[in-house]
Amino acid sequence: MDLKELQKQFDEISKQGRETKTLSGLAILFTSLISLFKVLLEIPSAQTKTIEQLNNTIESLQQELGAQTKTIEQLNNTIKSLQQKLGNKVVDSKRANNENINGRGSEKNKGVDSSDKKRDKPKKTSSTATKDVVVEHKESFIGYDGQEYSNEEATKLIGTTFTGKDGKRYKYTRKINSSLKTDYKVHLTQIQYFKLEYVAVGDDGAPLADTKPQTPACAKTDFLKKTPISVSLMSHIIYTWFRLKCPLNRISASLVEYGISLSRQQLYKNVGITAYMLMPIFKRMESHIKDEKQLCIDETYHSCREKRRLNNEAPPNDGSKSKGKKQKSLSKTMRSYFYGIVGNYVCLYYHDLDRGSDIPRDILTKNNISEDAFVETDGFYKLGFNVDINLDNKTVKELFTHGVCYVHLKRYFCVLLNYATKTDGSPIAEFVNCKWEQDIIDSNRFCDKISNAFHICNDITKRCNKDKTLDIVALKNKELRPIIEDIFDDARAINDAIKNKDESKRRSCSKKFRDAITYAVNKEFKLKSFLDSPYGLMSSTKVEEKFRELDILRNSMMASDTCNGAENLALFYSLYKTAQMHGIEFETYMQRCITAMSEHLNEIEFNKDSKGTIKGYKSHSISEEMLENLMPWNMAKA
Incomplete structure (x- = not known):
């Protein structure tokens, strides 16, 4: 109801x-x-x-x-x-960087794509010590109460009885293997050195006239004589700086914890003096540029506060966030540059306040680079990089063969593909609306052609390394040139379509694709030069790889206060990378070099101030034979 x-x-x-x-x-x-x-x-x-x-x-x-x-x-x-x-901006950055630099299929890693997680990984092998390490082996036996016994003591305890903490009676029955552990202890040794003075004497034992007492030369005590820093300690400081990427101010703080009182200023000063002492070794390495047939050159930026003081340029401080074309931020007013020159023997690094292609070229010519040497760079180095023009005689001389890296060319197309495609490979809305889908198709085609060229070039190089009788230039012109010519024929045809004066026939394309095609057409001559040189290279990744640790050091240091500090960094990094390239342990190499230079200290001429403090390197008279023995490749042979 x-x-x-x-x-x-x-x-x-x-x-x-x-x-x-x-x-x-x-x-x-x-x-x-x-x-x-x-x-x-x-x-x-x-x-x-x-x-x-x-x-x-x-x-x-x-x-x-x-x-x-x-x-x-x-x-x-x-x-x-x-x-x-x-588009696919969410693509994993590691994979994108790998494809940009190494290409799909990773030509650098011999066809193994490092971004593929399913690839066959090499088996891990046990590492061996690269330093002169004294390993002390001990055996320790732990008893009921936690007390440690030797082997003899433990053997005597077997069969004996004892009363435990709980009042019960126990008996040791046997020894059981438990585990192997490695203890690490820092052992500091302070040594007070004395020298025995000696003087020339006659047959009767009396000192000769006009003779002065002498003392023996010894690197252990003569190195940085007024400081407590030994050769081994300085070698360890430099090793920690470069191998562990720990800046000097942090090394100074860590040394205090071990009772070694060295302020940051003292450490900077003593490291600088050590750099001046090692300059003869760097100069000897530099002289081997004339023996190199394949060189790669690149540069990276650094920050040097002294540059802003020298230029007297202060960044704008008008309260506005926007900057005009001529205005620079604080970081850019301090920007300086490291130049890397890497060959088969040497890895040399230089610091300069300016960026210019003339700087590395002057280094090469000053060290008598061979005319048949091949120098690989990126596109920053223009057509006249390897040419010496004499205006008086109106003559042009080619100093060496210059080539441009194909990885940088491929990177243009990879950047476009990363931007213009989604994760599933389809084009983004911007390219669909503007009808630029053809740019993606063409970019994929160029990437595939360049990757194929890399594989063929690597195969030719392997064959010629195995069989020295093969003519590598003839093989490259026969097998590789048709592919290279096809790449640039395609690029020129597209460039003509993009720049067609007839608007009805002109091709519409994105700016990224236009930049890639323009780069290929403008650098065609230098990109082809490797075909006609027996030492020709397709990429400059050799030098770019070795800049990575310098970039880490740059980020940890933030900036160098002075140009001398940046130059010292470049010198030590040159020694570090050259030793590493030839398989020499860096700390051991530093000990040997510092010891040798300390023993020949009187043969090195330094720039000194009025107080006698070393302020720079001037020249040396050390024998070439002695310096040659300190080259890492000679130490590796020994």
Whole structure:
């Protein structure tokens, strides 16, 4: 029975109640029934009001949720549109960098793609010590109470009984092998050196006239004589600086913990003096540029505070965030550059406040580079990099063969592909709307052609290394030149279509693709030069790889206060990378070099101030034979 029927019955009973007022008994009964019906009717009415209020609340909440749902949908649409514009910017950076530099298939790693997680990884082999380490082997036997016993003592304890801490009796039964551990302890030795003075005497034992007492020359005591730094300690400081990438100020703080009190300023000063002492070795390495047939050159930036002081240029401080074309930030006013020259023998690094292709060229010509040598660079080094123009005689002389790296060419197309395609390979909305899909197709084609050229070049090089009678130039022209010519024929045809004066026939393309094609066409001559040289290279990754640790040092140091500090960094890094290239342990190599230079200290001429403090290197008269023995490749042979 619903409320409407109940209401009808209530109305009928009320009417009958009014008709039976004359009968007192019936009137009381009807009055009670009416009261009962009123109570019954008030309960559902109150519930109905509550339900109506709840319904109103639900409707208002639904309206609010509807507005929020619309907002969420709008945000989702915005995210989707941004994803379409950004394309595959979410691609893992390690894989993208690997493909940019090494290419798909990784020509550098002999066809093994380092970004492929399913590739066959080399088995780990046990590492051997590269330092002169004295390993002391001990045996220790642990008893019930944790006390250590020797082997003899442990043997005597077998079969003996003892009372434990719990009051029970125990007996040693046998010796059980537990584990092998390696302890590392720092042992400092302070040695007070004395020298025995001697003087020339005659047969009678009396000192000769006009003779002065002498003392023996010894690197252990003569190196940085007024400081507590020994040859081994300085070698360890330089090793920690470069091998562990720990800047000198942190090394100074760590030495204090071991009781070696050397301030940061003292360490900088003594490291600088050591660099001047080692300059003859660097100069000898530099002289071997004339023996190199394959060289790679590149540069990277650094920061040197002294540059801003020398130029007297202060960055703008007008309160505005935007910068004009001629305005530079603080970091750029301090920017200096490291130049790397890497061959098969040497890895040389130089510091300069300016960036220019003339700087490494002057180094090469000053050290008599061979005319048939091949020098590989990136596109920063222009067409005239390897040419000496004599305006008086109006003659042009080629100093060496110059080539441009194909990895940099391929990187242009890889950058476009990373930007213009999503993770599934489809083009982003920007390229679809502008009808630039052909740029993606062409970029993939260029990348495949360049990768194929790398594989063929590597195969030719391997064959010629195995069989020295093969003519590598003839093989490159026969097998590789058709592929190279196809790349540039394709690039020139596209370049003509992009720059067609007839707008109806002109090809529309993205700026990234235009830059890639322009780079290929402008650098065509230098990109082809490796084909006609027996020492020609297709990439300069050899020098770029060796810059990575310098970049880490740069980030940890932030900046060098002076140009001398940056030049010292370049000198030590040259010794470090050259020793590493020939498999020589760097700390041991530093000990040998510092010892040798300390023994020939009187043959090195330094620039000194009025107080006699060493401020720079001037020249040396050390024999070439002695310096040649300190070259890492000769030490490796020995």
